[in-house]
Amino acid sequence: QSSLPKGLQEKYLLTRQIGVGVCGEVRLAFERSTCNKFAVKVINKKNFQSEGTATRNAETEIKILQRIDHPCLIKTQDFYQTEDSYFIVLEMMEGGELFNKVKSQQQLKESVAKLYFYQMLCAVHYLHSNGIIHRDLKPENILLSSSEDVCLIKVTDFNQSRILEEAALMRTLCGTPSYLAPEVFTHANTTGYGLAVDAWSLGVLLFVCLSGYAPFHENFGNYSVSEQIIRGEFTMIPKKWEHISNQAKDMVRKLLVVDPKERMSIAEALQHPWLQDQEMLATAQRLMYPNDAACHPAPVAMVTPAHQEAESGYTTHRK
Numbered sequence: 017q018s019s020l021p022k023g024l025q026e027k028y029l030l031t032r033q034i035g036v037g038v039c040g041e042v043r044l045a046f047e048r049s050t051c052n053k054f055a056v057k058v059i060n061k062k063n064f065q066s067e068g069t070a071t072r073n074a075e076t077e078i079k080i081l082q083r084i085d086h087p088c089l090i091k092t093q094d095f096y097q098t099e100d101s102y103f104i105v106l107e108m109m110e111g112g113e114l115f116n117k118v119k120s121q122q123q124l125k126e127s128v129a130k131l132y133f134y135q136m137l138c139a140v141h142y143l144h145s146n147g148i149i150h151r152d153l154k155p156e157n158i159l160l161s162s163s164e165d166v167c168l169i170k171v172t173d174f175n176q177s178r179i180l181e182e183a184a185l186m187r188t189l190c191g192t193p194s195y196l197a198p199e200v201f202t203h204a205n206t207t208g209y210g211l212a213v214d215a216w217s218l219g220v221l222l223f224v225c226l227s228g229y230a231p232f233h234e235n236f237g238n239y240s241v242s243e244q245i246i247r248g249e250f251t252m253i254p255k256k257w258e259h260i261s262n263q264a265k266d267m268v269r270k271l272l273v274v275d276p277k278e279r280m281s282i283a284e285a286l287q288h289p290w291l292q293d294q295e296m297l298a299t300a301q302r303l304m305y306p307n308d309a310a311c312h313p314a315p316v317a318m319v320t321p322a323h324q325e326a327e328s329g330y331t332t333h334r335k
């Protein structure tokens with residue numbers, strides 16, 4: 017039992033492990049003054065990555081966690097550190113990880129997969145608008161607010177995330193350009209490519225939610241997983257996909273495109289016909305912005321999809 021920070025011990029009672037990750041565990045904690053439940057992510061500094069990387073990643077992650085504010089992104093309440101671990105106190109997501117809902121071949125109902133996927137898109141659209149690439153979107157990092165099918169989801173784990181430093185490019189271009197390689201000028205805006213990695217991962221996530229199995233898997237064919245991914249070869253097993261709509265399949269096919277320049281963007285995915293489903297949009301709206309629905313329930317026709325409000329700068333006051 018490695019030592020816990022005094023401040024953490026004073027404010028919280030840490031109890032059992034509720035989740036485990038590659039570089040740490042998640043513990044159930046109770047705030048002593050309120051008895052409210054929290055999840056505490058413990059990140060070992062001396063994990064497999066070189067020490068420098070782990071520390072740099074954790075510092076970036078904490079900067080990101082403190083900066084983000086979206087209904088479908090995890091919120092932190094506190095953070096502490098000892099010489100060998102970081103402790104991040106997060107809101108408790110009672111439904112646990114999406115991973116447990118889709119493992120062992122369980123397919124989600126298409127309507128549930130659509131509701132979850134739309135919320136993931138809104139969360140990642142927000143991150144990209146703030147110059148953040150998640151880079152590690154997977155079922156373990158999608159948390160559910162309750163065990164009900166219809167629930168709010170939140171994206172977590174920003175350990176692999178990167179903040180797109182446009183400023184870094186500007187600084188580079190301030191110096192004498194004569195020694196700079198051509199790609200610095202042409203591919204410098206890797207922002208286009210960088211963001212596209214999250215669209216691919218969301219395609220894999222959607223495939224798993226709809227079918228219950230992974231599109232790229234060691235047991236398939238005679239290619240390694242990485243070869244299958246590089247070739248963009250996946251199989252929609254009829255038994256699993258025959259009851260799934262063509263629009264859902266179209267969404268998956270347009271995200272699992274090998275060339276990042278050809279891959280559908282998050283913004284395009286939000287406009288895809290499969291998501292122009294007023295009932296789902298109204299449910300998502302109610303889950304993401306409960307306070308708005310409470311004071312003046314808008315007639316369905318009036319529902320502006322959450323992602324469009326963000327874009328149009330719609331001035332609803334959001335708590």
Ligand SMILES: C/C(=N\NC(=N)NO)c1ccc(NC(=O)Nc2ccc(/C(C)=N/N/C(N)=N/O)cc2)cc1
Pocket residue numbers: 033034035037038039040042055057059077104106108109110111112113156157159172173174175
């Ligand atoms: C309700 C419940 N369990 N309920 C029960 N009775 N279990 O027995 C439960 C709730 C939440 C979770 N997971 C959870 O909260 N994950 C999670 C994962 C990663 C991160 C972060 C910030 N990571 N950042 C880094 N750097 N990572 O390496 C934060 C939270 C699991 C089970």
